[in-house]
Amino acid sequence: MRKNIIFGFGLLWLYSLAFAQSGATAQQKIEAHSRRAHAYLEQKRPDLAIPEFQAILSLDPNNADAQGNLGVLLFFRGDYAAAVPHLRSAVHLQPGLWKIQALLGLAEARVNDAANSRADLEAAFPHLDESKFKNEVGRVLIDEDTASGDLEKAAAVVSSLLAIQPTDPALLYMSYRINSDLAGKAMITLALAAPHSAEMHQVMARELARHGEETAAIANYREAIQIDPRLPGLHTELGDLLFNSQEENNRQAAEAEFKAALAVNPDDGRAELMLGEIAARRGDLQAAYEHEMRAAALQPNSSDACTELAKTLLLMNDRAKAQQWLERAIQLDPTDYVAHYRLNTLYRQQGNIQAANHELEEYKKYKDMKEKLRKIFHDMRVETGDNQQKEADLPE
Known part of the structure; x- marks a missing residue:
């Protein structure tokens, strides 16, 4: 009996040894x-x-x-x-x-x-961190999101890729196409859900204004206001259209709309900025300064607010503060050619010719770029209304 037990333990030891050897061999083979x-x-x-x-x-x-x-x-x-x-x-x-x-x-x-x-x-x-691979993955994802009709997700992916490659023509076209489709989808949904709403008239007004149909656009804005006079942004959009109109009567009516916008929303930075421009046109520099300072506080990332405030400060002979705001404007928007031009003038007056020449080159570059854009929009019969007031006091 004892011999059988010893023999059994011996077999168990041999089995365990063989198992260990086979395991070690497999690991060695893997390595x-x-x-x-x-x-x-x-x-x-x-x-x-x-x-x-x-x-x-x-x-x-x-x-x-x-x-x-x-x-x-x-x-x-x-x-x-x-x-x-x-x-x-x-x-x-x-x-x-x-x-x-x-x-x-x-x-x-x-x-x-x-x-x-x-x-x-x-x-x-x-x-993903590597830009080339992230771009390839993103483009496939955009195609799949678009094919499934999930335009919001596609738009988010495009925005992420544009942050890496902001001048890529293919990505810019994708962004245009997807966001145009999103706008069209929203417009159709709104027309079906609320065809007689203030928002529907607001959408119609924006589209008409984009295509240069000023009279019809103004009529739709006024219809929207009649339906809902406290709709945020409505008075400001109408005010912008009136302010940039070729008709003197329309331009005179703009101020009332910006004041109405602030009555609806006291934090409407755009309305404050436009009231500042109107005050500056009248020569009321103190009122212009107050409106524009508030606009800059409400919209700290607006280069327009910085540039307009700087213009008023220059008229008030406060060149040091004006320079600070112009430099801030360029930090926010390097393509703001009006800010570049005014900085060129300030630096030249200070005798800083190298800095002045740099700003003059930037001014010429971005002005030429925006002139080309303006021609494209004009050819497409799209009225942008951008920089019209800014250009009024620049040399030809």
Whole structure:
């Protein structure tokens, strides 16, 4: 009996030793395959690395490194269908692999798995840092959001990409197209939901004004005011249109609308700014200064408010404060050519010729750019109304 017990323990020891040796051997094999795979990657031989990662997964299917690397290699070989399960396993085994999840979304898009693609791209996109890859992922996501009719999400992705590449023509067109579609969608929905509302007349007025139909636009603004005289922003929009009108009677009526806007909303910075401009035109510099100071306080990120306040300060012979506001205006909007021109004059008066010449070059550059834009809008019969008052006191 004792011999049987000893023999039994001996077999158990032999079994456990064999198990330990086989486990160690498997781990050693995994490490050897991994070393060879990464050596092949350094040699830029993905064709040789792929079998090594496959061998690792035959020994350990839960190896996240091998799953991810194999998925990446298959993706860039163009075998998207084969790449998807490996990339998906890597993301499942190790959440937070955002580049891997983004590649998974791209692979899913290329095998027409739109639902999973969109979910993976949406999850990964905010976490991507490399601009070129983020751009590629974002464009696919925009296409998928647009195809599904989710224009709001598409617009958000475009805005994120434009923050990185603000002058990219393709992105700018996407932004224009998507936001135009959003505006059209909102207009149709509003027309169906509330065709006789003040808001519907306000939308009609804005569209008519954009296309130069001033009389019809004014009529729709007045109809909107009759329906709801306390609708925020309504009086200010009408005031802007009247202020920039070619008709003297309309221009004279603008002040009353800006005052009405402040009666509805005392924090309407645009209305304060326009009342300041009207006061400056009348030569009431103190009133202009007070309105424009309040406008600058209400809209601290408005370059227009800074520039207009600086103009009034110059008329009041306070050049030091005017310079501060002009420099602030350019910080907020480097394309504000009126601010560049006035800084050029101030620097020249101070004898700072180098700084003055720089501001003069900036003025010429941005003025030329905006003249070209103005011509484009004119050709499209779109009336912008921007910078009309600002230009009035500039030399030809």
